[in-house]
Each structure stands twice: as C-alpha cells, then as structure tokens.
Amino acid sequence: MAETYTDYKDVDQKQLQKDIDAIKKTIGATTEEDFQHLLKLERWGRASTLSGFAFILLVIYLDYSAYPLHWIAFWGIGIMGSFLIGVGNVSRWSNVTHPILHGAYDKVPNIPKRYTKDGFASGNRRWIDWLDWIKPDAWAFEHNIMHHYHLGEADDPDNVEKNLEWLHEAKIPTWAKYAFVYIFAFTWKLTYYAPNTLRILENKARASKKEEPTLKYELTPFTKNGLELWKSYILPYGLFQFIFLPLLFFPFGGMEAVLSAFVLILIAEAFANLHSFLVIVPNHSAEDIYQFSTPHKTQGEYYLRQIMGSVNYNTGTDLIDFGQGFLNYQIEHHLFPNMPHSFYQKMQPIVKDICKKHNLEYRQESVFKRVLMTVDLMVGKTKLRTIEGI
Structure with a gap:
C-alpha cells in the first residue's frame, strides 16, 4: 500500500520554515575545514585529468x-x-x-x-579555473538565480518537460524519440547548456531595457546571438580542447x-x-516530481517546493559523493544553495527528520533508476505532477 503524504495546501509552511532555518544554527558557520574539503575534491578532479x-x-x-x-x-x-x-x-x-x-x-x-x-x-x-562550453557568468545567472529561485515554475529555464514539448509532439516513432535523447546526452553541454545560458543572460539584458525576450536559442553563427555564442562560448573551449591540447x-x-x-x-x-x-x-525530472503554476509567495513555501521538486541519489562516502558531483544531495542543496558540499552530508539526516515530522516525501533512489525515469519524461511517456493554482 502506497504511503499517503500531507497535501501541499495542508503543510504548515511557517513551522516548516522555522524547522529548516534552525538547521543553520545546528550546522554552524563555514570554516577552514570545509574549505580544505573543497581543495581535496579539487585535487581528486585534477588527479583524474592528469x-x-x-x-x-x-x-x-x-x-x-x-x-x-x-x-x-x-x-x-x-x-x-x-x-x-x-x-x-x-x-x-x-x-x-x-x-x-x-x-x-x-x-x-x-x-x-x-x-x-x-x-x-x-x-x-576563466582559462584557468573553468574553461568549458559554458560562460561562467551566463551559467551563474541561469542556474543560481533563474533555476534555483524559480524551481518548477514557468520561469525555470531547466524545466525538462517544458523544454522538450516539441519532441513530445513530434510525429516520429517512439524509438526515434528515445534515440534522440540518448544522442543528445553525449552533446548536451554544447547543444543545450551553452546556447540556453546565453539566451537567459540576453533576456536579463532585454528585460532591463523593457524589450521582448528571446524565446529560442541559436547554434548558427549567422545571427547576433549565434555569433556571440561562437565567439565567447564555443570557440574558446573548442580551440583549446580539440586543437591546442592534441598539438x-x-x-x-x-x-x-x-x-x-x-x-x-x-x-x-x-x-x-x-x-x-x-x-x-x-x-x-520524473513523474513523481512536482511543478507549480504560480511563483512561490513565502519562504516556507519556497522550502516546501525545493523538497517536492527535487530528488536525491544514493549518498555515502566522499568518493561516492565525488563521483556524483555532490548532486546526490539535491534536496539539501536547493534548500541552502550557498552552503559548501561538506555541509550537505551533515544536513541530510536533519532534513530527513524534518520531512518525516511534516509527513513530506523525501525522494532518494539510485541515479541509474532516476535517469531512466527522466528519459521517459523527456520523450513524453510520463509527465511531471502539476499543482494548479499554486
């Protein structure tokens, strides 16, 4: 028999906020030890590359x-x-x-x-710290602001179901949709993240000038945005990675x-x-994840949405967490985005207890099971849960 959880509208959001805010006092301030933890992860990554x-x-x-x-x-x-x-x-x-x-x-x-x-x-x-297809300031705005503070809302740029509506409606066989997703997974930083982060950053500039937003991203260099994509995103990384390094x-x-x-x-x-x-x-991104039809109104509701709109993977040692980029603590990360990775390991049992107290589902499963559920969502076989009017 499936467990029944508290309905969204019945959750005591004020008490939830108090309980989650109290975590900060329990964990304490960021220290040199947490910084050393970061340096260890950095060394592991560099050792892997070398x-x-x-x-x-x-x-x-x-x-x-x-x-x-x-x-x-x-x-x-x-x-x-x-x-x-x-x-x-x-x-x-x-x-x-x-x-x-x-x-x-x-x-x-x-x-x-x-x-x-x-x-x-x-x-x-950028050339030393993080040279990739993605420009750091564009990703920081797209991810840190638009995604984190609009999770599951209309303004969330990483809503997979919304972004792939065209694939759901495409008049092609289902196997072809799955094939597209699997091929896309091998190129997605270039074909999705780079142009989409540029589009979101450009829309920020357009909003400041009260101009209409750009609704699509472009990969060709023959438009203004496309040229910027090639000049500042694709060519710096592409030339370094595939020309300079092989030479x-x-x-x-x-x-x-x-x-x-x-x-x-x-x-x-x-x-x-x-x-x-x-x-x-x-x-x-899966059929048991929630999306919302309106922006959140309070801090308590914000916390509630991070829990209902996120899923964790299996957690464990630093090595297990390193391999998953500490993204296996996604619920904890979305509750407190500006905390170091080492905090999430300490926070997890506390967050689980809070979810149990408020009768909220705390989703945590193998990353491999979750990716299969995500692929089903991407091809339109399943859909996100939508809470209408909220």
Missing part, C-alpha cells in the same frame, strides 16, 4: 607495429584515459565551480579571492600522435557530457 592524459601519452608511446597490440592499447588504455579526463571535466564543474559560484566559501576567513564567487573564473581566470602531443609522434590524442579527447568530451547528464538532469 592521469587521463598520462594514459593517452602511454598509448602514443606503445609500439603500434605489433598487431593486435595497437587496438588493445587504443581501446583499452586509451579509453580509460578518456574516461578519467571526462571525470575530471565533470568534477571541475560540479565539485568545484558549482559551490564556488554559489558563494559557498566566501565567508571562510582569509580565503584566496580565486575561490570566491567574485573571483572564480572571472575575466582571464601538445606532436613531439611524441608527429601528426599520428596528434590525431590519436584528438580522437581520445573527443571521446573524453562525450564521456563528460554523458556523466554530467546522468547526475544533473534527473534531479528535477
């Missing part, structure tokens, strides 16, 4: 003349290198960039500016080494896209 490139170098140094050693080396050692580079790529985004751009460590005494919201990936430091291998084997490195780095990019898709997209 190990991946070391594997690629090993592949290039192996004797290709002895068949079938070439293919064993390339598809064995080489793919392992690609996988590790992909893990490092995702870690740089989820374990480091994500909490820093939320300002999670800004209050640590004497913290270096490069680990603060205002200093990280700012200006030329570094030229001294170790000429153009053959460059080509091998290019192929393996391209595979690493596919791994990074798939990995990030796996841990990011299912957080708010």
Whole structure:
C-alpha cells in the first residue's frame, strides 16, 4: 500500500520554515575545514585529468607495429584515459565551480579571492579555473538565480518537460524519440547548456531595457546571438580542447600522435557530457516530481517546493559523493544553495527528520533508476505532477 503524504495546501509552511532555518544554527558557520574539503575534491578532479592524459601519452608511446597490440592499447588504455579526463571535466564543474559560484566559501576567513564567487573564473581566470562550453557568468545567472529561485515554475529555464514539448509532439516513432535523447546526452553541454545560458543572460539584458525576450536559442553563427555564442562560448573551449591540447602531443609522434590524442579527447568530451547528464538532469525530472503554476509567495513555501521538486541519489562516502558531483544531495542543496558540499552530508539526516515530522516525501533512489525515469519524461511517456493554482 502506497504511503499517503500531507497535501501541499495542508503543510504548515511557517513551522516548516522555522524547522529548516534552525538547521543553520545546528550546522554552524563555514570554516577552514570545509574549505580544505573543497581543495581535496579539487585535487581528486585534477588527479583524474592528469592521469587521463598520462594514459593517452602511454598509448602514443606503445609500439603500434605489433598487431593486435595497437587496438588493445587504443581501446583499452586509451579509453580509460578518456574516461578519467571526462571525470575530471565533470568534477571541475560540479565539485568545484558549482559551490564556488554559489558563494559557498566566501565567508571562510582569509580565503584566496580565486575561490570566491567574485573571483572564480572571472575575466582571464576563466582559462584557468573553468574553461568549458559554458560562460561562467551566463551559467551563474541561469542556474543560481533563474533555476534555483524559480524551481518548477514557468520561469525555470531547466524545466525538462517544458523544454522538450516539441519532441513530445513530434510525429516520429517512439524509438526515434528515445534515440534522440540518448544522442543528445553525449552533446548536451554544447547543444543545450551553452546556447540556453546565453539566451537567459540576453533576456536579463532585454528585460532591463523593457524589450521582448528571446524565446529560442541559436547554434548558427549567422545571427547576433549565434555569433556571440561562437565567439565567447564555443570557440574558446573548442580551440583549446580539440586543437591546442592534441598539438601538445606532436613531439611524441608527429601528426599520428596528434590525431590519436584528438580522437581520445573527443571521446573524453562525450564521456563528460554523458556523466554530467546522468547526475544533473534527473534531479528535477520524473513523474513523481512536482511543478507549480504560480511563483512561490513565502519562504516556507519556497522550502516546501525545493523538497517536492527535487530528488536525491544514493549518498555515502566522499568518493561516492565525488563521483556524483555532490548532486546526490539535491534536496539539501536547493534548500541552502550557498552552503559548501561538506555541509550537505551533515544536513541530510536533519532534513530527513524534518520531512518525516511534516509527513513530506523525501525522494532518494539510485541515479541509474532516476535517469531512466527522466528519459521517459523527456520523450513524453510520463509527465511531471502539476499543482494548479499554486
């Protein structure tokens, strides 16, 4: 028999707010220990990246003349290198960039500016801190403001069901819809996140001038927004990742080494896209997740929506959490976006107890189960739960 939870309108939102706000006093202030936890995650990500490139170098140094050693080396050692580079790529985004751009460590005494919201990936430091398809300031606005404070509402730019209505209505076989989603998962940072974050940032500028918003994003360089996308988003990362990095291998084997490195780095990019898709997209996208037809009105209602509109994955040690980018604590993160990752491990049992007290469903399941539920939502097989008039 399925458990019955308190109806949305019957939840004591004022008491819920008091209970959740009290968590801050229980956990305390951000300390040097929390900053050191961040540095550990950063080291793990860098070690993964460097190990991946070391594997690629090993592949290039192996004797290709002895068949079938070439293919064993390339598809064995080489793919392992690609996988590790992909893990490092995702870690740089989820374990480091994500909490820093939320300002999670800004209050640590004497913290270096490069680990603060205002200093990280700012200006030329983008090349050092977080060079990706996505421009840091565009992602910070799209994610930190529009997504977090409009979760499940009409203004949430990451509402998967809304964004893929065109696919639901497409007159194509169901298997083709599934095929599209699986292919999309390998390219989604470039084909979705980069142009969509630019669109959201452009709409912010348009709103300040009281102009009509841009309703679609563009991938071609033949429009104003498309040209900006290529100049500031696609080319900086694309040239560095797929031209500069492969050319570094030229001294170790000429153009053959460059080509091998290019192929393996391209595979690493596919791994990074798939990995990030796996841990990011299912957080708010399945038939048991709620969306809302109006903006939230109070802080208590805001907290309630973060719980009802989010799902956690399985949690555990730092290593397990590292592999999921600490996005397996999505409920805790959405309640307090500007807290360091180390806080979420401490908060989780408290949040679970609060949900139990208020008879609220606390969703937590394997990321692999959740991604299958997300794919069903993306193709239109299922839909989000919608609370009308709220």
